[in-house]
Amino acid sequence: MTVKVDEELVKKVSALARLNLTEAEVKEFVPQFSEILDAFSRLDEVDTKDADISFQPVEIKNIMREDKTEPSLEQEEALANTKHKKDGYFKGPRAV
Amino acid sequence: MTSEFINKVRNQEIDIAEHTEKALEKVKRIDSEYHYMNTISEDLAREGAKHVKAIGEGVLAGTAVSIKDCICVKGVESTAGSKILEGYRPVFDATVVQRIKKEGGIIIGKTAQDEFGFGSFSVNVGIGKETPLNPLDKERVCGGSSGGSAGLVRKADFPHISLAESTGGSIVAPASFCGVVGLCPTYGRVSRHGLIDYANSLDKIGPIAKTTMQAALMLEIIAGHDPDESTSLKRPVDPYTDHVGRDIKGMKLGVIRRAFGEGTDDEVTRKVKDAISRLEDAGAEAHEVSLPMASEYAVPCYYLIAMCETSTNLAKLCGMRYGRHESLEGGFNEYFSKVRELNFGKEAKRRIILGTFARMAGCRDAYYIKALKVRSRIIQEYKKTLKQMDVLVSPTMPFTAPRFRDVEKLTPLQNYMSDILTAGPNVAGLPHISIPCGKAGGMPAGLMAIGDHLQESKLIQLGSALE
Numbered sequence: 138m139t140v141k142v143d144e145e146l147v148k149k150v151s152a153l154a155r156l157n158l159t160e161a162e163v164k165e166f167v168p169q170f171s172e173i174l175d176a177f178s179r180l181d182e183v184d185t186k187d188a189d190i191s192f193q194p195v196e197i198k199n200i201m202r203e204d205k206t207e208p209s210l211e212q213e214e215a216l217a218n219t220k221h222k223k224d225g226y227f228k229g230p231r232a233v
Numbered sequence: 234m235t236s237e238f239i240n241k242v243r244n245q246e247i248d249i250a251e252h253t254e255k256a257l258e259k260v261k262r263i264d265s266e267y268h269y270m271n272t273i274s275e276d277l278a279r280e281g282a283k284h285v286k287a288i289g290e291g292v293l294a295g296t297a298v299s300i301k302d303c304i305c306v307k308g309v310e311s312t313a314g315s316k317i318l319e320g321y322r323p324v325f326d327a328t329v330v331q332r333i334k335k336e337g338g339i340i341i342g343k344t345a346q347d348e349f350g351f352g353s354f355s356v357n358v359g360i361g362k363e364t365p366l367n368p369l370d371k372e373r374v375c376g377g378s379s380g381g382s383a384g385l386v387r388k389a390d391f392p393h394i395s396l397a398e399s400t401g402g403s404i405v406a407p408a409s410f411c412g413v414v415g416l417c418p419t420y421g422r423v424s425r426h427g428l429i430d431y432a433n434s435l436d437k438i439g440p441i442a443k444t445t446m447q448a449a450l451m452l453e454i455i456a457g458h459d460p461d462e463s464t465s466l467k468r469p470v471d472p473y474t475d476h477v478g479r480d481i482k483g484m485k486l487g488v489i490r491r492a493f494g495e496g497t498d499d500e501v502t503r504k505v506k507d508a509i510s511r512l513e514d515a516g517a518e519a520h521e522v523s524l525p526m527a528s529e530y531a532v533p534c535y536y537l538i539a540m541c542e543t544s545t546n547l548a549k550l551c552g553m554r555y556g557r558h559e560s561l562e563g564g565f566n567e568y569f570s571k572v573r574e575l576n577f578g579k580e581a582k583r584r585i586i587l588g589t590f591a592r593m594a595g596c597r598d599a600y601y602i603k604a605l606k607v608r609s610r611i612i613q614e615y616k617k618t619l620k621q622m623d624v625l626v627s628p629t630m631p632f633t634a635p636r637f638r639d640v641e642k643l644t645p646l647q648n649y650m651s652d653i654l655t656a657g658p659n660v661a662g663l664p665h666i667s668i669p670c671g672k673a674g675g676m677p678a679g680l681m682a683i684g685d686h687l688q689e690s691k692l693i694q695l696g697s698a699l700e
Binding site: 140146147150151153154155157158166174176177179180182183185191194195197200219220221230232 | 322324420553563569570579583587593599609610612
C-alpha cells in the first residue's frame, strides 16, 4: 500500500494518538515516515492468501482462570503512585 | 561467578553483607563512568544480603543481579528508561524478581535501556537519562535495548548476572557488542507478569551473563508457568544447566547463507565462520540453509507488529495513576496529549504515531493484519528448516559496536535495518543465544544460534561447546 505522508496526515494521526507534536517534530517526521512506510510496503510482495493471522508466535488457546475472587491491590497501594487523588479515588482532568 | 562462590556464601565462608557493600561501591564507580544504571537499589541490596546471611540458602545465594529498568521491582523506581514513568515505584515484584529473590539473588538496581526498548544501540534513552557507553571503547555504543545490562555484565568483576528483555533482538544485540552471553528464551517460557510492556506478542525476559553456564542457571530459575500471566507456557522446564558441556557430536547446524553476504562486515563473517569450524571440529555438522522469508521480510513484519502493539500499550501512560504528573488543566484529551508530549522521547513518539496509523481504519488490513499473516509465513519457514536442523547459526549483528558519531548519522529506517538478523527469531518467538566469538577490528563479534520453540537446551549445549 502506498500512502502520501504529509504534515496534515502526521497531525491527524498524532491527534488520534493523544500526543501533541511540535511543528519541528511534524516537519522532521514527514520524510522519515514516508521512507519507513515505503520500506514496510515491501510486505505486499508476500502471497498471504491462505496464511493464518498469528497474533502470537506460539499457539495459545483459551486461557481462562476460575471465576472466583482473588486478592488484589489495596486501595492505598493502588493510589500510592499518583499525585492526583481525592477521597480514595483517582482524580482526573475534567471530562466535559 | 562460580558455584564455589555460592557455596562459600551458603557456608558463611564469605561475609555476604561485606561482599555486597563492596559490590555496590564497584557498581557506583562503574556507573559514574559508563552510565549503566538508571537506579542503584542500595537498601534493597543490603536487605537481600542480610536475608541471605541469615538463611544461607538459594541457588543464587549472594549473587548480585541487575534488572533491566522495564521489569518491576517493588519499591524501586522502575521507568523502562522513560521520563513518563519517573518516580514510579511498583507496589509489587515481577514474577521473575520474586523468583530471583527466593533463590538468594541480591538485586542491585535497574539497568539503562532505550526508552521502552525502542532501539538497537541504547542511544534512544528517555529524556534526562544518560546513554550507556561500550565497556571496551567509550566512543562506541553498548547495543540495545538492554545496553546497561550487557555493559555491566562485562565490567563487573564480582559474581553478577543481569536480567534483560528482548522484543526484536534487545538481549543478543548488546551481548554481542559487549562480548558477553545473551540468552533470549521462547516466547511464553518466562513470565512477563510485572514487565512494563513494549509489544505483548514479542516481549521476552532473559539473562545476560558472562558465561553460558550462568545464563542457563538464571533461565532455570525464571522459566516456568505463572498463573498470573496468561501467555506463559505450561510445559515443564528443562534442567538447562545439565546441558552445559554436553557433547555436540552430530548436532546439525543450519548456516544461514544470506546472513554472511552483503551487508555483513567481512571481519565479523570471518570470526563467525571460524567459530563454526571449531564447532565442526567438535563434531557438529554444518549445512547451508536459506530462509528467504525471514531474511527479506522479518524487519518490516517485526516493526509493524511492534509499533501497532506499542501504540495501544503506551496509551495507559497519561499522567493519571503513576509516573509523571502535570498540573490538572484542560479537558481529558488536552491533559493526556500534553503529558505525553512533554515526557515521551522522540523515538517513542515515532513508534506511537506509526503504530496508530497502521491500525487506522483503511490501513489496518494493509499493514497490521498483513504483517500478522507474513509472520505466519516466517514461522512456517523456520519450523520447516528446524525439522532438518538442530539449530540455525549466523552472526548476531552484522557488524561490531558502531561509534556514536556514526549512529547519529543513521535515519530511523537505517536504525531499524540493523535488526536484520535478530528480527526473524523474535517475530517467530524462537529462542536464540549470542556467544562471543573473538574480536573483529578490536571489538567483540557474536555468533547467534536459533533453536526451535522450547529448545533452549540445545542453544546452551552449543554455547558451552563454543566457549
